[in-house]
Amino acid sequence: MNKVSLTSLAREQLEAARAASSGRSAHTVYGGHEHSLRQTLIALTAGSELDEHESPGEATLQVLHGRVRVASAQAHWEGSTGDHIVIPQSRHGLHALDDSAVLLTVVKSVGPHV
Template identity: 45%
Template sequence: MLRHLRQTVMALRQGEHMHEHEHPGEVTVHVLHGRVRLVAGPDSWDGLPGDLLVMPARRHRVEAVQDCAFLFTTAR
């Protein structure tokens, strides 16, 4: 099976967020700096530097609890 990997470094200021969206395939957020919150419906997970958050296979968004930078990885 051929898979496509895409990695993007993103930064958000405290209080900003990525709009709610979905991705096909596997998606992770590796926190590089600051603090993020992954929100999927009623569930949420906080991430600190070094944490790897796995996105659930449903609509989700990433919020900046503090100024942050993270590596957003998708594999299809």
């Protein structure tokens, strides 16, 4: 069993994001390429974003700190601390309205059948 404080990790990643020229920082909390479940804590400074990209598979976003906007060509969703957003299966982007930390959870197929 492994225990991680998301509150502490969010604080650390926000500090790293503030020091980075991109205004972003990320840390894999669980999983990796060999797992079907992957959880990544992403920190973004206010105004920073992840450009529009393809959906990685089934995914959700939990806002741990701040306010963000997830936008696709069809719609957008805003979330603040404590909100849980289902990521659209279409191209989308993520924009930080405030300094923010989110937990991205993705499930995708792995193994020889992929």
